[in-house]
Amino acid sequence: MIDELQAGMGELNEKLGVVFVEATPERVVATMPVEGNRQPYGLLHGGASVALAESLGSTLAALNCPPDRIAVGIEINATHHRSALSGLVTAVSTPLNVGRTLVTSETVVRDDQDRRVCTVRLTCMLRENR
Amino acid sequence: MIDELQAGMGELNEKLGVVFVEATPERVVATMPVEGNRQPYGLLHGGASVALAESLGSTLAALNCPPDRIAVGIEINATHHRSALSGLVTAVSTPLNVGRTLVTSETVVRDDQDRRVCTVRLTCMLRENR
Amino acid sequence: MIDELQAGMGELNEKLGVVFVEATPERVVATMPVEGNRQPYGLLHGGASVALAESLGSTLAALNCPPDRIAVGIEINATHHRSALSGLVTAVSTPLNVGRTLVTSETVVRDDQDRRVCTVRLTCMLRENR
Amino acid sequence: MIDELQAGMGELNEKLGVVFVEATPERVVATMPVEGNRQPYGLLHGGASVALAESLGSTLAALNCPPDRIAVGIEINATHHRSALSGLVTAVSTPLNVGRTLVTSETVVRDDQDRRVCTVRLTCMLRENR
Numbered sequence: 001m002i003d004e005l006q007a008g009m010g011e012l013n014e015k016l017g018v019v020f021v022e023a024t025p026e027r028v029v030a031t032m033p034v035e036g037n038r039q040p041y042g043l044l045h046g047g048a049s050v051a052l053a054e055s056l057g058s059t060l061a062a063l064n065c066p067p068d069r070i071a072v073g074i075e076i077n078a079t080h081h082r083s084a085l086s087g088l089v090t091a092v093s094t095p096l097n098v099g100r101t102l103v104t105s106e107t108v109v110r111d112d113q114d115r116r117v118c119t120v121r122l123t124c125m126l127r128e129n130r
Numbered sequence: 131m132i133d134e135l136q137a138g139m140g141e142l143n144e145k146l147g148v149v150f151v152e153a154t155p156e157r158v159v160a161t162m163p164v165e166g167n168r169q170p171y172g173l174l175h176g177g178a179s180v181a182l183a184e185s186l187g188s189t190l191a192a193l194n195c196p197p198d199r200i201a202v203g204i205e206i207n208a209t210h211h212r213s214a215l216s217g218l219v220t221a222v223s224t225p226l227n228v229g230r231t232l233v234t235s236e237t238v239v240r241d242d243q244d245r246r247v248c249t250v251r252l253t254c255m256l257r258e259n260r
Numbered sequence: 261m262i263d264e265l266q267a268g269m270g271e272l273n274e275k276l277g278v279v280f281v282e283a284t285p286e287r288v289v290a291t292m293p294v295e296g297n298r299q300p301y302g303l304l305h306g307g308a309s310v311a312l313a314e315s316l317g318s319t320l321a322a323l324n325c326p327p328d329r330i331a332v333g334i335e336i337n338a339t340h341h342r343s344a345l346s347g348l349v350t351a352v353s354t355p356l357n358v359g360r361t362l363v364t365s366e367t368v369v370r371d372d373q374d375r376r377v378c379t380v381r382l383t384c385m386l387r388e389n390r
Numbered sequence: 391m392i393d394e395l396q397a398g399m400g401e402l403n404e405k406l407g408v409v410f411v412e413a414t415p416e417r418v419v420a421t422m423p424v425e426g427n428r429q430p431y432g433l434l435h436g437g438a439s440v441a442l443a444e445s446l447g448s449t450l451a452a453l454n455c456p457p458d459r460i461a462v463g464i465e466i467n468a469t470h471h472r473s474a475l476s477g478l479v480t481a482v483s484t485p486l487n488v489g490r491t492l493v494t495s496e497t498v499v500r501d502d503q504d505r506r507v508c509t510v511r512l513t514c515m516l517r518e519n520r
Contacts, residue, residue: 011168012175015145038141039188045142046188046203047181054177058169073176074362075335075383077207077467079494079513081487096509097471101385102334104469104509119486119494121511123335123469125361204492205465205513207337209364209383211357226379227341231515232464234339234379249356249364251381253339253465255491271428272435275405298401299448305402306463307444311437318429318436333436337467 005059013055016048021090025063028056028093034084044084049091049118050076053107056093057122061103064095071103071124078120087112101126135189143185146178151220155193158186158223164214174214179221179248180206183237186223187252191233194225201233201254208250217242231256265319273315276308281350285323288316288353294344304344309351309378310336313367316353317382321363324355331363331384338380347372361386395449403445406438411480415453418446418483424474434474439481439508440466443497446483447512451493454485461493461514468510477502491516 005020016037022029030052037048054073061071093107102123109118136150146167152159160182167178184203191201223237232253239248265280276297282289290312297308314333321331353367362383369378396410406427412419420442427438444463451461483497492513499508 008170010170010175011166012178013169015166036141036145039143039185040138040140041200045140045181045184046206047177047184048142050180050184050206050208051175051177054175054180055169058176070171072210072213074210075208075469076176076180076210077337077511078180078205079465079486079511080202080204080206081489081492081494083202096469097506099471102471104471106509116487119496119511121467121469121509205339207381207467209335209356209381211359211362211364226339227376229341232341234341236379246357249366249381251337251339251379268430270430270435271426272438273429275426296401296405299403299445300398300400301460305400305441305444306448306466307437307441308402310440310444310466310468311435314435314437314440315429330431332470332473334470335468336436336440336470338440338465340462340464340466343462 012051016051018052018055023059023063026094028060029090030056031088031090033088034086044089046080049109050078050120052091052109053078053120054122056091056107057105058124060093060095060105061124064098064103065126068129069126070129072127073122074125075123076120078118080118081116084111084117089117142181146181148182148185153189153193156224158190159220160186161218161220163218164216174219176210179239180208180250182221182239183208183250184252186221186237187235188254190223190225190235191254194228194233195256198259199256200259202257203252204255205253206250208248210248211246214241214247219247272311276311278312278315283319283323286354288320289350290316291348291350293348294346304349306340309369310338310380312351312369313338313380314382316351316367317365318384320353320355320365321384324358324363325386328389329386330389332387333382334385335383336380338378340378341376344371344377349377402441406441408442408445413449413453416484418450419480420446421478421480423478424476434479436470439499440468440510442481442499443468443510444512446481446497447495448514450483450485450495451514454488454493455516458519459516460519462517463512464515465513466510468508470508471506474501474507479507
């Protein structure tokens with residue numbers, strides 16, 4: 001399951017260096033390096049945290065999606081609590097609500113000293129797979 | 131100005147293929163290719179749109195920031211209106227409010243048929259540069 | 261049209277003192293008094309701005325909704341730019357994107373000196389009316 | 391403490407019928423009736439949930455604020471998961487991150503069958519009290 005997910009995770013996740021660690025309908029976990037994903041001041045780019053969270057939350061929604069539907073992200077919001085400077089960040093995504101049409105997840109990104117870097121909420125719509 | 135910005139735009143923007151087109155305190159514009167930034171279904175990854183917008187909104191805030199301060203993104207939210215499939219997307223970032231401590235921008239990402247792909251609002255805090 | 265909207269605007273809007281001024285599929289405008297809607301420090305409660313915007317954005321979505329569907333708010337976000345102290349605030353809501361299933365609006369709330377108090381984005385889902 | 395908070399909660403909270411149940415720096419809880427806070431379809435107005443959450447999150451920030459500062463809400467976002475039809479809703483607000491300048495809280499609003507109605511994240515800035 002994780003191997004399959006990792007192999008098919010798409011171009012952006014490959015570039016970001018995302019590594020999936022766990023993936024169930026209740027919880028998706030992945031890591032991402034700070035190095036290679038920094039903004040001009042040398043800190044982790046906030047957009048990298050958000051992209052990581054969108055990948056995890058979408059994966060979580062897909063794992064909660066009936067087979068005739070696909071999960072599409074429609075709304076995402078993030079609070080950046082602190083900067084990450086080096087090492088890996090770890091993101092954990094859990095469902096807040098699983099409905100028939102909408103799945104909302106929360107993803108918390110932490111640095112390698114376990115400090116909260118970013119909190120993200122994503123809502124995906126479960127659309128018919130045309 | 132644009133050359134300097136482009137040269138110093140940092141690792142993540144380089145990976146994403148961001149090209150700055152315009153940068154003033156009133157308006158920042160950049161493009162990004164869909165190819166290379168896709169998610170597993172072959173569409174532009176929503177997180178790439180958000181990362182692009184965070185780059186532009188942060189640049190806009192920096193251009194509105196006194197020299198003894200730096201702009202740090204604290205809150206970002208995005209609505210994904212439609213998928214982008216190919217070509218370039220173009221993002222335009224404009225200020226909604228420029229305060230002493232907080233600068234809020236809106237960024238609109240459009241596909242190469244000028245359809246709205248994503249709307250993003252970013253608030254940056256202007257912190258003392260330690 | 262405006263009279264009908266005003267008469268049927270519901271309990272919360274009545275309490276808040278919302279007065280609809282304009283309502284078309286392209287633009288909804290309303291006012292609300294600061295007095296009566298303040299928080300403990302004597303400023304307009306931020307939640308009042310958000311509630312006003314949710315009313316306007318929902319009205320806008322309803323005006324863009326086919327007759328067999330109803331518009332239901334699913335996601336809202338707001339940036340509070342400055343405090344409002346007295347008089348009326350005026351909110352203007354316009355569509356950012358009108359899709360088959362989702363309608364996203366932006367509402368700007370201004371004080372009576374025309375200063376931007378709050379920016380709100382609301383996404384409504386157009387559901388079947390059961 | 392709760393009595394003082396209740397007595398000084400301000401006009402909007404009074405109108406909404408907010409009743410504080412618990413208030414510590416780690417957790418603020420309050421109830422609000424659906425009746426009196428409905429939108430035209432007879433459901434709890436989404437803006438009432440958001441206003442309730444802004445009250446609780448601001449109270450939580452104030453309880454985590456040094457005495458020479460005041461907490462001001464700057465960014466709020468909410469996902470509406472389901473409608474509330476009758477009875478009371480109960481909101482529980484907890485801190486996600488307490489920094490020197492910014493306090494971020496999460497508030498979950500549930501109906502009287504303990505179903506999640508709304509999830510809200512609020513960031514307050516701790517400003518000097520002028």
